Amino acid sequence: MIYRMIARASICLMPLILVGCGSGEKSETSNEALKILKITVGAEPEDIDPHVVTGVPEHHIIAALTEGLVAEDPVDLHPVPGVAEKWEVSEDGKVYTFQIRENAKWSNGDPVTSTDFAESYKRILTPALASKYAYMLFVMEGAEDYSTGKLKDFSKVGVKVINKQTLQIKLNAPTPYFLSLLNHYTWFPVHISTVKKYDGLTKRGSGWTKPENFVGNGAFNLKSWTLGRKLVVEKSPTYWDAKSTKLDEIHFFAIELETTQENAFRAGQLHNIYNLHIDKVATYKKEHADELRIKPHLASYFYRFNVNKKPCDDVRIRQALTMAIDRESIVKNVTKGEQMASTFFTPPGVGGYTARARFKEDVGEAQKLLAQAGYPNGEGFPSLELLYNTTEGHRIIAEAIQQMWKKNLNINVTLQNQEWKVYLDRQRQMDYQISRAGWTGDYPDPNTFLDMWTSWSQQNQTGWSDTKYDALIRKAAITKDPDTRLEVFQEAEEILMDQLPIIPIYIYTRVYALHPAVKNWHANVLDHHPWKHIDLDLNLLKK
């Protein structure tokens, strides 16, 4: 028995030793002539149905597989022709007419038509599909009503098929960021007859996204998708601009852990580190400066106040707490990723907008406000709890702020960490006093940061509402003149920074590493990288 066990064990180990090193490298050398980009975009994609998913990893993958009416310039992301070769905007800025190019094809050879787009919009707005991101289409006339079930007749929604090649979209209001919005995957078309074939249009995860079934219209085709391992896309021959596609394949690896990403990168198995661990930044600055990238990101890190609960219902206390934080010190000593300390909410430069409203960091003033609110030198201050989701990064920031409040205002705050879903649930139920949060913009326009604080927004979750603020956001939505519109946002953000239902802390940066062989990769605030432009220098890769 035992002899046999040991004998078997050694037999099992033999091939391991015999195969030994090299099998991994062998497959690499056989692919030498092909340009294969191997990258990770973090977590495993939940699905690749653009009408169902909500995540960032999914965005990167879907952007390779599908193309919308317009595409993005690889450098600054301004809208360039995509499936539509040209478009016209009506005088009042509300009607867009797109001319779809004749050579736009699906991966099965079918032409991409205006009906595909109209049907796709219908699908994502259908209540039964319950698309979490359907609200991205609400700028379109009637879209919101159709999606909530108030409107039953889709022909009343502002999308019209003029002919096979012409599509007209009517908006509720002139929307200056509309063309950028079209690059969000919710506006991407799906191959309706394929989706229909597998359990109908409104069933999520019906199997049409499996590699053997998937039909897309992007620069790349889905080749394989192994759960937990990687998703492979290959250059699509049917894509209208296939001659511009430079890579033969992209392998999207699902690697969540930062250190694992780094190990794979350092061992030459991967061409990027999606998130570089903060402890490594200093080393990379010294030793691998050519690989390290630190770029501003369209995202804001902040704390929410529950304005319905004492003591944060008092604006003076909210102001005092906000003013008594030294943000420069946090980004310099705690987060260390060259984040921008923010005394405003909207990341600067978004759609030509840089917030004018700024609060001061002023400990003396903060103490005064606290005293006015009835707690001189923090005496008698009620218990205050700061809720955050369990992550090392959030903990150290919370601890720093806890110390600053103790030192500057002499108040004690307890820290409460909760697992992600519990934290989300408590935030949704308004069962918190102060809660950590982050917000990533969906499109480069101040609206994506400011409309979330309206009284009707699901994302508000502070209990704060202000009729004047609501009115301003409504006004901005129908203002045609771009400068006037930005001015309206300025006024709105002034109210927000005066009332402070939130504590802005910093503007995120993306800290990552990229192999120098990866070419045409331009940093931008949305972290979008149109894949057809990306190239790989095979000579640099060999080194």
Added chain:
Amino acid sequence: MLKFIFRRILETVPVLLCVAAMTFFMCRLAPGGPFDDDKQVTPEVREQLNKQFNLDKPLYAQFYQYLVNLPNLQSFKYPSRTVGDIISQKFPVSAKLGFLAMCIALSIGIMFGVIASLRPNSYIDYIPSSLAMIGICLPTFVMGPILIYIFSLKLKWLPATGWGGFDGDIFFASDMILPSLTLGLFYAAYISRLTRGGMLDILTQDYIRTAKAKGASAPRILLKHALRGGLLPVISFMGPAVAGLIAGSFVIETIFNIPGLGQDFVKSAFNRDYTLVLGVVMFYATLIVTLNLIVDILQVSLNPKLKFQS
């Protein structure tokens, strides 16, 4: 023996039912749900989602549906996959990793244990025993990165991550060595301690002295007479250990980026992926129950003092 096996199988039914019920209801009691995200959805969308995933039905109806149709149910997190899809794709990977690790664990563990037991409290004992102690104390999340650092990043002999070839699906690839070794060494440490203990116990028994007196050679006594009894603690340990090994190791799979089931075991609970949690837990529970039964049978056949009875 057949009767024994039959009875034991019957006994597992209520055990598995209990496990299923506890998992299901504990999941539901936990705050937060599968559709909670940092971008909150409107009540209408939430309602539709609940409808689509049958969360609007009464709990007992859902539980019943889960029980009868679990493998064909959609995962909440990965809607395009069913629970059966995920387990059948990922379990073979975990099982292979577990099997390789077990081979390493058994060969190294038993060898060290036997050597240590030959001359107790001498250097021959101290060296393997302290190595084993270090092995037990060094968790896999320390051992793994150390091995990666040495063999992948410094010596560049082995890949740092992946499974079956980073690109392909090779049956035996170099990237399997480090994870198997990391996991195997950890279990080897336990096995060597258990073997040493078991052997020390057996080597003082009368029948060993009798064998010696009859003039049997030392290797024969050791391998033929002593090992059979000395390995009994290892055999009992192997039941749950094998289940743990082949059901996947969250830590190893995360460090080496291996697409195994261990990750789902942990992450599905965090994701409130109700169907997948239940699927993975039930799969794991069945595995443990089965392996325990096999271990019981093995023990009786190895130890003449035991008989089949329940």
